[in-house]
Amino acid sequence: MVEAEAVREMRALAGRGWGAKRIARELGLARNTVRRYLRGGPGAEVQERPAARRLDETARAEAVALFDGTAEGNAVVVADLLAARGVEASVRTVQRAVAGRRREQRAADLATVRFETAPGRQMQIEFGERKVSIAGERVTVHFLAAVLSYSRRGFVKAFLHERQGEWLDGIASAFRHFGGVPAEVLGDNTRCLVAARNRDAQTVTFHPAYLAFCRDWDVQPRACQPYRARTKGKTESGVKYVKRSAIAGRQCESFAHLEAHLADWQLAADQRVHGTTHERPAERFERDERQALRPLPARPLPTHARRLQRRVANDALIDIDTVRYSVPHRLVREHVEALVTATEVRVYHGQDLVAVHARSQEPHARVVDPAHFEGLWRRTPVENVVPLAQPLAALGRSLDDYAAVIGGAA
Template identity: 65%
Template structure:
């Protein structure tokens, strides 16, 4: 919008015979602006903007009803539906009409009441992901983070995936780390944990393997509501804390070095002053929560017993999670079954155990038993020496040089 004084100057300079280009350069306005006001003649010198379009009370009520039902919270759809009903309203008009109710609804959905649990009552679990450089290569690491809700003491374990076995192994490791089992275990709706939910009755169907694991450890599984991740806000915050503080942009020489760093960092995290409780989590745990946890089961069922079928490669190795394990070379190109445990890998050909290895967590590592290659190694020839072998005559007390000297005397 051009000021009235500029408009008067444009017309005064034009009356003196100035061209539009010269006036625009002199007053530092666009040439088309000069021409528009020169063509205006007797039009008003001040531009008048039209007032904003507003819906009446009935129109606003109808717009809100459409917004929350048929339109699915889409103002474009509401504007189209209103036009079909004979009400002219732009998308921006609809947005202004429903702004107050939308703000109230958003505040009601976003508002939360902090829920504090009794000691030993609940542990929250969640997975987070972060790309970490391991051995100079970017690697996506999956971090299982567990938090005791009362003391805020946390546990974190790194994996290369988020399969059912990884969930169970990480949760069991957290129980052992804390030295006890809480009463309830709150997680999200990951497919490894939850296989179904009835929204009408709020009934959750847990994965059979996960439910059996919880029964074995004596803990009650729970799942937060759909799209209500803040229900487990303690572990949500802990995941961010682990990624931003525990790992940040650090690099590691190996996966073992990453695990060692996390183990040392957890000790440090337990000693910090927590922002909510204003106490170190370890102090709060020792004072209030350790005695409230249930004891660990005496003989728990193995949490990881994954069975995989693999074909033996020409180099007598089978591949499991980027790690290659050796088998007897006679099984090359045969199909074997790999039993992947928490710390051990067993390989079967039919019902016969043909190989046993300690499980490796290093990316692209090779775990080899040399006995599996017996019969394939070629014997290396003995190295040549510069000293000639001894003569058989030396055993009789004479050397060839002695006979050569006698022959020379006879010839002379």
């Protein structure tokens, strides 16, 4: 709605012979707006909001009640329900009527009470991803960030994928890095960890493999509220910190170079003064939290094992996570099974173990055992090879014969 003073100015300028386009440019209005008010004549200066666009106190209270109840926060539904009750109001009118209530709900949703945990009580985990230049190639790197909730000491590990195996491997690596196990692990609602969630009943069904992992490590799994990342805000901040500080726009010569950089970076990060605790995480950890963590299991526990079916290519290689591993060349075009762990790749043909390789994390690398190609190339028989040291002797002459000829000619 344009003020009456602006309408009078429009009519005055139009009386001087100005066109609608020039008036619109002068007053900063749309050209069609100027035309509409000029068509209205003197009556356009007196503007009154139609009764249908106003809600009295009773109708406004009714709209707010519907907004909180049946409409579930939807102003369009409120307008329809009011119309059914004989109250005519546009959606925009309803939106203005419930604007105050909407702001109250928004503030209530955003308001957060900081929750602090006791030493050794909780570790928060989260996965993030970032494009990283590795050996001149842009590679999507996934990384797990773990933070001890009390001391804010952090851990980060890079992967080429984000699957259940990587989640479990990263959590176990965090336990080993901290030298102990907390009472509980607070994670995301990713399908790698959570099989199902009932929001009405507030229940969570964790993935059986994740539950078995937690039983092995004697730790209690927990999941944050859906769409409420602030329930694990310490690690959410940690993921952003890794992206912006640890990785940023750095270029790495190899994946191993990236891993070494992250290891050095997290040690340096533990020495910074934290903005919330105003202490260095490493000092806070050593003073209060190290002794509160439970000891690591006496025996090492497997965390990452997958069985994959592969067909051997013509070059006697199989592909696993962009890395190619060799197998004996006699198995070309045969089907094999690969058992992939965090550190090793074992290849079976039927019941026979045919290849064992150290797991590589380098994108598009080749891991080759030369023994797998023995017998593939033909060897020249030894009796047909002319010794390089005496090539002329094979022709029935020697250098002495040529020297005698040259000497006689001289």
